[in-house]
Amino acid sequence: MTILVTEARKTNAIRGDAFMERHFSGLVLDIGCGDDPVVPHARRFDRQDGDANRILDHLAPAQFDCVHSSHCLEHMSDVPAALAQWWALVKPGGVLVLVVPHEDLYEQGVWPSLFNSDHKASFRLDSPASWSPVSHELRALLSALPDAAIEEIAVQDHGYDHGLRRPIGAWGRGLYALGSWRSAVMRRLFGGGAAVGWADRLLTRLEQGLGRPVAQTDGAALAQIQAVVRKTAASGPPAA
Template sequence: MRESSKTNQYRSNEFFREYLSGSVLDIGCGPDPVVLHAKPFDLEHGDASKITQYIHGELFDTVYSSHCLEHMENPVASLAEWWSLVRVGGHMVLVVPHEDLYEQGFWPSLYNSDHKATFRIGHAESWSPVSYDLGDLVRSLPGATVVSQEIHDIGFHYEWRPHISNVPRQLGTFRKFLSRFRHSVLKRVKHSFRNAVKVENSLNSCLAAIGIPVDQTHHGALAQIQIVAQKTQ
């Protein structure tokens, strides 16, 4: 999934001028750098959680990372590494899945088995055993000032979120099965029905009523948090 390209559709020209016009390090970009002139750092370049072992003596106007931090074994230590590569006066831009919009009450993640952490913003408590408040993490970095923090939910249907939050363990397992079964059914529906979208919408609403989650990011929706921080010293 080209997450940066998907998000870039909704970013203003001012955002690009302010945060992405200078030197940019894009951590975890894969084949989808946030801007063409960004320096990429992905699996083939090394371990992002120990990035300073690979990048020496180079600071950036912006360190950018989209949908990478949730794959780190230790998000706190990884952020500290990334932050050390931001020049004074520069920025860090982070985008991560929102745990309530993406994982939707399920852990381990139904949709990406490599996720090692979940993220929230502005809530003291979480249903997730591996949850971090992204704002708190960033504010704990030395010299960090949060410029903005946003929930990106464009195209997200809140009515499709599961209505049942507390279920027995065995029912939770059944819900995982139904969620995956739903994807298989919808593939066939799209090839068999002219009004496939209406059929899908009705199915999603029915499943939500009995607690079955939907990965809406596959349909172009955003379900994420973005935070921008400036290094002031």
């Protein structure tokens, strides 16, 4: 799945050399990375390689030192089942490094997602309840994996302006749909010239002042949760 590739690049920029060396030095599988693997030597698994929901149909279990996935799990049709299969690919002693959007920062209280219509699930951290009908509490989800020890788990909101978050009602959803339609029409009619880009940005700011939701991850901001989970003992593959 070639989805939100820039999010992986932004995440790598804040991880630091020690993190990269510790987790990505061995045999790495990157699920859903498109043409932008987390490290150059990672094996890629994307749409053209098969269905990531049933990845054990394509790859043998317990063969990777690290399984990495950034902004892919939310596109899976059955999140717990897909995650169990991804986990089965990790060697004993290896790690799963997972990044998913944070529902309050990314979806901002609206489902289906305004900002990515292919999202099938949302994620929260250390919150007992959610406004989302398809929410997963990530710590509980990962803790349920066999032989799993969570080494790190945290919200990453680098560059995110929490002051731009606001309750999104029907008016805001309408403004967002209208603005997205307008931008697409302007690009189609006038191309990508500087003047058109400037006018589009100005109109977008005016709409945001009227209550249009802000998709901050279109820029430099992060709105996600990262987790590192180590496999402490041998585990067999989940049942098909």
